[in-house]
Each structure stands twice: as C-alpha cells, then as structure tokens.
Amino acid sequence: MALGAGDTIVALSSGRPPAAIAVVRTSGPRASALAQQVAGSLPPARQATLRRLIDPTDGNIIDDALVIRFAGPHSATGEDVVEYQCHGGRATVDALIAVLVRESGVRLAEPGEFTRRALANGRLDLTEAEGLADLLAAETDLQRRSAMVRAGGGLRVRLDRWREQLLSLSARAEVAIDYADEEDGSLDNDLSGALGDLSTEIRMLAESPRVEPLRDGIRVVLAGPPNAGKSSLLNALVQAERAIVTPIAGTTRDVIEVPVSISGIPFVLVDTAGLHESDDEVEAIGIARARQETSSADILLWLGAAEATPVHERLIVLLPKSDIPRDEASNHALPVSSHTGQGIPELSTKLVGLALKLLPRKDEIALVRRERDLLAEASDALARAASLTDPVLVAEELRVARTAIDRIAGRAGVEDLLDTLFGRFCLGK
Numbered sequence: 001m002a003l004g005a006g007d008t009i010v011a012l013s014s015g016r017p018p019a020a021i022a023v024v025r026t027s028g029p030r031a032s033a034l035a036q037q038v039a040g041s042l043p044p045a046r047q048a049t050l051r052r053l054i055d056p057t058d059g060n061i062i063d064d065a066l067v068i069r070f071a072g073p074h075s076a077t078g079e080d081v082v083e084y085q086c087h088g089g090r091a092t093v094d095a096l097i098a099v100l101v102r103e104s105g106v107r108l109a110e111p112g113e114f115t116r117r118a119l120a121n122g123r124l125d126l127t128e129a130e131g132l133a134d135l136l137a138a139e140t141d142l143q144r145r146s147a148m149v150r151a152g153g154g155l156r157v158r159l160d161r162w163r164e165q166l167l168s169l170s171a172r173a174e175v176a177i178d179y180a181d182e183e184d185g186s187l188d189n190d191l192s193g194a195l196g197d198l199s200t201e202i203r204m205l206a207e208s209p210r211v212e213p214l215r216d217g218i219r220v221v222l223a224g225p226p227n228a229g230k231s232s233l234l235n236a237l238v239q240a241e242r243a244i245v246t247p248i249a250g251t252t253r254d255v256i257e258v259p260v261s262i263s264g265i266p267f268v269l270v271d272t273a274g275l276h277e278s279d280d281e282v283e284a285i286g287i288a289r290a291r292q293e294t295s296s297a298d299i300l301l302w303l304g305a306a307e308a309t310p311v312h313e314r315l316i317v318l319l320p321k322s323d324i325p326r327d328e329a330s331n332h333a334l335p336v337s338s339h340t341g342q343g344i345p346e347l348s349t350k351l352v353g354l355a356l357k358l359l360p361r362k363d364e365i366a367l368v369r370r371e372r373d374l375l376a377e378a379s380d381a382l383a384r385a386a387s388l389t390d391p392v393l394v395a396e397e398l399r400v401a402r403t404a405i406d407r408i409a410g411r412a413g414v415e416d417l418l419d420t421l422f423g424r425f426c427l428g429k
C-alpha cells in the first residue's frame with residue numbers, strides 16, 4: 001500500500017490556477033476535524049454550505065468558499081471527504097492548502113491517491129479505476145464512451161456475479177469430496193454442465209475488443225520494398241509532408257509515426273524502411289525495426305509484390321503508383337496513386353472498416369490485455385474442470401479460476417500494477 005495510508009490527504013482537484021473556481025479536496029481521518037477548524041463548524045453532510053475559511057492560528061480570512069462534506073464510508077474514497085470550492089486564484093489556493101497541510105497527519109496527496117484509496121476501500125475495483133484513468137485521458141468521443149462503460153462498472157458487475165457463481169460451484173465440488181467415500185465420488189452431470197456453461201460465458205467476454213487500439217490509436221503500418229512509395233502514401237493519407245520522399249531507395253531509415261484521425265477514429269500511421277537485404281549497418285537496423293512493426297501492426301498496408309505478401313490478420317494489399325502504366329495487373333490489390341490521389345478515398349474507407357472490427361461497438365466493453373488474458377485463464381480452468389470427474393481436481397481448477405477473476409478486479413497480486421496505473425492519474429484524483 002502507498003506510503004502513509006492513514007494520513008489525511010489534500011490536493012487541488014481542479015485544473016491549474018488561475019481559474020474562476022478551484023476545488024481543494026481532503027480525505028482521511030482528519031478531514032472533518034480540519035473542516036471544523038478552518039470553516040468554524042462542521043458543515044452538514046452532502047450539502048453545499050457557504051463558509052468563511054479562516055486560518056485558525058492567526059484568525060486571518062483565507063476566502064469565502066462552498067464546503068461540502070461526505071461522511072465515510074459513503075464517499076468517493078470511502079473515508080471522510082471534505083471539498084472546498086474556493087476562488088481559483090493561485091494565492092487563494094496556495095493559502096488554503098498551506099493551512100490544511102500544516103496540521104499533523106495531513107499531507108499533500110500523490111497523483112491518483114484519492115482513487116487508490118477508493119480502490120483499497122472497495123468503492124471501486126481495478127477495472128473501474130482503469131476506466132477512470134482512460135476517461136481522464138479521453139480525447140475522442142469514442143474513447144470517452146468506452147471509458148464510461150468501464151468506469152461505470154461494466155466489467156465489475158460481471159466479475160462480481162462470476163465470483164459468486166464460482167463460490168457456489170466450489171461449494172458443490174466440496175460436497176462431492178465429502179461424500180466421495182459413500183458414493184462413487186464422481187460429479188453430477190449438472191455440475192459439469194454448469195462449469196462448461198460458465199467457461200463459455202467467460203470465454204466470450206475474453207474475446208471482447210482490446211482497449212489499446214482505442215487508447216493509443218490503431219497502428220497502420222506501411223511496408224514494402226524500397227522506393228515502393230510508402231512515405232509518399234503516408235503523406236497523401238495525412239495530407240501533409242510528414243515523411244521525407246526522394247527517388248533514392250533507402251530514404252526512410254527509422255520508424256516514423258504520425259497520429260491521424262480518419263472519420264473520428266484514432267489511427268497511428270507508421271512509415272518504415274524498405275524491406276530488402278542490406279549491407280548498410282544503419283539501414284539494416286531500420287529494416288529489422290520495420291519487420292517488428294509489420295508483425296505487431298493492427299492493420300498492415302503492403303506495397304510490395306503479391307508473392308512476397310507477409311501473413312497478417314488484417315492486411316490491405318496495394319498496387320502503388322497506379323498512375324504509371326504497367327503490364328501486370330493484380331485482381332487482389334487496390335490501385336493507389338499518391339500523385340493523382342487515385343484510390344486514396346477507397347483506402348481510407350477500407351481502413352475505417354477494418355478499424356471498426358477492432359473497436360468496441362456502442363456500449364460494448366473493451367478490455368486491456370491483462371483482463372483478456374486472465375479471463376481466458378479462468379475460462380480454460382473451467383473447461384478443464386468440466387471434463388474432470390475427480391471432485392478434488394475440479395475444486396482445484398475452480399480455485400485457479402477464482403484467483404484469475406480476483407486478479408482482474410485487483411483483489412490479488414497487483415501491487416506493481418497499481419503503481420503503474422496510478423502513475424497515469426493526475427494530482428487530486
């Protein structure tokens with residue numbers, strides 16, 4: 001757990017001053033006592049109350065502010081929380097925070113510490129906290145809507161239900177163990193069926209769209225031999241001269257990433273070095289990177305010969321420089337010309353079409369890799385359990401499934417993960 005978990009924490013939860021109004025939040029065992037001291041008396045819970053804030057040591061007026069108190073455990077953090085909505089000038093905010101943190105047992109909050117306490121106190125689970133982090137970072141409407149589903153408990157409710165089902169299935173397996181001596185000790189068909197059904201249900205969720213393409217943009221990698229016209233195509237797609245284009249083969253040496261929004265969908269176009277055998281040390285490194293990008297691409301644009309097309313799940317084969325007449329024609333390749341613009345709108349449409357398959361539909365949940373992996377783990381354990389007859393082994397597989405589900409919600413083995421997650425939060429959240 002974070003340093004000084006029992007401290008009362010203070011932070012400016014609104015944006016950087018100056019602003020019209022600033023929200024200073026306090027949470028912890030001393031929050032109410034602090035409010036009493038600074039605001040004169042304890043304001044009623046959950047009612048915005050106008051108070052004159054006074055420095056208790058010298059009686060100086062700090063500000064007139066709206067004070068709202070939330071008594072724990074019915075607060076965002078599960079502890080006593082007091083919010084001060086004061087004037088948003090820097091000096092006012094600084095003066096208020098200085099008076100609050102002067103008390104012993106009170107200190108400034110770390111980034112994300114309010115949410116971390118909410119998690120520790122069971123006010124939200126890890127999937128909701130992650131959704132919240134995405135919500136704070138959301139830049140597009142699609143990102144916002146997806147984050148809302150997660151932050152609103154879209155995954156948590158399912159995990160809670162499955163945890164209960166797993167517990168009751170475990171209880172049934174335990175009963176079978178207890179009666180193993182008296183009867184034949186094998187499981188009833190009912191139980192096997194229930195295990196199989198739950199495995200399938202969890203597997204379906206495990207195959208939900210990933211959060212990452214939505215969060216970071218869908219990676220579209222342009223690959224092909226030198227001089228194929230990769231950089232020119234990137235420039236044509238983003239309608240700006242972002243990558244260097246020359247008639248010299250081997251112009252692009254490093255990976256170039258250009259974020260672009262097409263029809264409101266966030267993409268990252270990735271230009272790469274032309275793939276070929278090279279003796280040049282620098283170029284060889286660039287080519288190795290290009291191969292890496294090609295294999296990790298969400299969508300691959302191939303600008304090379306049809307017979308050399310790499311294997312990829314979401315592939316668009318292009319016939320570049322279509323303005324140049326040539327003999328051979330490929331039925332499978334989409335003709336594009338960065339010079340005349342031929343095929344560019346069709347390519348954009350195809351990109352959007354493939355992207356939509358990677359993104360959550362409206363109200364559909366998106367999962368981070370960790371969640372997908374753990375759900376698959378739980379589903380696998382249940383599938384194994386369904387095929388077993390020895391109740392002792394079934395109980396063991398059920399325990400594996402339960403642990404996986406608990407880890408998704410952040411109830412087990414996630415300390416390192418919490419540090420990374422809360423590092424993404426801003427101060428005061």
Ligand SMILES: Nc1nc2c(ncn2[C@@H]2O[C@H](COP(=O)(O)OP(=O)(O)OP(=O)(O)O)[C@@H](O)[C@H]2O)c(=O)[nH]1
Pocket residue numbers: 225226227228229230231232233244245246247248249250251252253272273274320321322323324336337338339340
């Ligand atoms: N006629 C025609 N020429 C093109 C087209 N696209 C690119 N070219 C030309 O082809 C040459 C190579 O273009 P680049 O975009 O640099 O090709 P590249 O694949 O990025 O090349 P490397 O980075 O060196 O591997 C340049 O001289 C471009 O002007 C096109 O659509 N039509």
Ligand SMILES: [K+]
Pocket residue numbers: 226227245246247248249250251252
């Ligand atoms: K070139």
Ligand SMILES: [Mg+2]
Pocket residue numbers: 230231232243244245251252271272
């Ligand atoms: Mg290039």
